[in-house]
Amino acid sequence: xxxxxxxxSTLSVQEGDSAxxxxxxxxxxxxxxxxxxxxxxxxPQLIIDIRSNVGEKxxxxxxxxxxxxAKHFSLHIxxxxxxxxxxxxxxxxxxxxxxxxxxxGTRLTVKP
Amino acid sequence: xxxxxxxxxxxxxxRGQEARLRCSPMKGHSHVYWYRQLPxxxxxxxxxxxxxxxxxxxxxxxERFSAEFPKEGPSILRIQQVVRGDSAAYxxxxxxxxxxxxxxxxxxxxxxGTRLTVL
Numbered sequence: 001x002x003x004x005x006x007x008x009s010t011l012s013v014q015e016g017d018s019a020x021x022x023x024x025x026x027x028x029x030x031x032x033x034x035x036x037x038x039x040x041x042x043x044p045q046l047i048i049d050i051r052s053n054v055g056e057k058x059x060x061x062x063x064x065x066x067x068x069x070a071k072h073f074s075l076h077i078x079x080x081x082x083x084x085x086x087x088x089x090x091x092x093x094x095x096x097x098x099x100x101x102x103x104x105g106t107r108l109t110v111k112p
Numbered sequence: 113x114x115x116x117x118x119x120x121x122x123x124x125x126x127r128g129q130e131a132r133l134r135c136s137p138m139k140g141h142s143h144v145y146w147y148r149q150l151p152x153x154x155x156x157x158x159x160x161x162x163x164x165x166x167x168x169x170x171x172x173x174x175e176r177f178s179a180e181f182p183k184e185g186p187s188i189l190r191i192q193q194v195v196r197g198d199s200a201a202y203x204x205x206x207x208x209x210x211x212x213x214x215x216x217x218x219x220x221x222x223x224x225g226t227r228l229t230v231l
Binding site for chain 1: 116118145147153154155156157160168170203219220221222223224225
């Protein structure tokens with residue numbers, strides 16, 4: 001089955017700096033890769049996702065890149081703000097397969 | 113369009129009691145997933161259901177745990193004879209089945225979770 005590894009487990013940056021979180025996956029058939037943001041006491045919120053037919057996707061300050069050959073994908077947050085502080089989870093699944101596997105999470109702290 | 117709703121938000125049970133967690137998916141969503149999250153850990157898949165059908169329960173313990181998604185009403189995750197190790201946050205997610213040229217994909221939208229504490 002799929003195994004998703006996420007690094008780093010904690011990340012602290014200064015406001016305005018960039019943050020990068022990386023994930024690797026094991027199932028070469030995985031082709032859907034969402035990223036979730038979880039604030040304290042809340043459920044995970046989908047912030048961006050990428051499908052295997054593209055290598056990069058951007059939405060304002062957030063971008064995700066996918067390298068299918070190397071089986072890794074990354075989340076990039078630019079111009080970080082204190083409200084970006086949260087736990088971020090990557091995940092991977094196949095189309096037509098609802099068994100989505102999550103990484104262990106990265107706790108991002110943005111210092112003002 | 114209301115999001116995924118879960119209740120109760122907090123549930124306290126004594127060992128041996130039963131816990132019932134409810135999830136109402138987003139309007140138009142016919143797929144429900146349950147996940148468990150221990151403190152400082154990621155989300156662990158438990159079960160995936162469609163209306164009146166359990167599609168995949170490979171992540172759910174065989175004993176004491178059961179789930180249903182009836183034709184009418186919310187999905188229910190039921191834990192019988194709870195033990196302290198069941199203390200966790202339980203999240204429900206729902207998805208439509210959206211089709212593209214690449215097949216159906218499953219954007220999952222999460223509820224706020226139920227935090228179960230077993231005393």
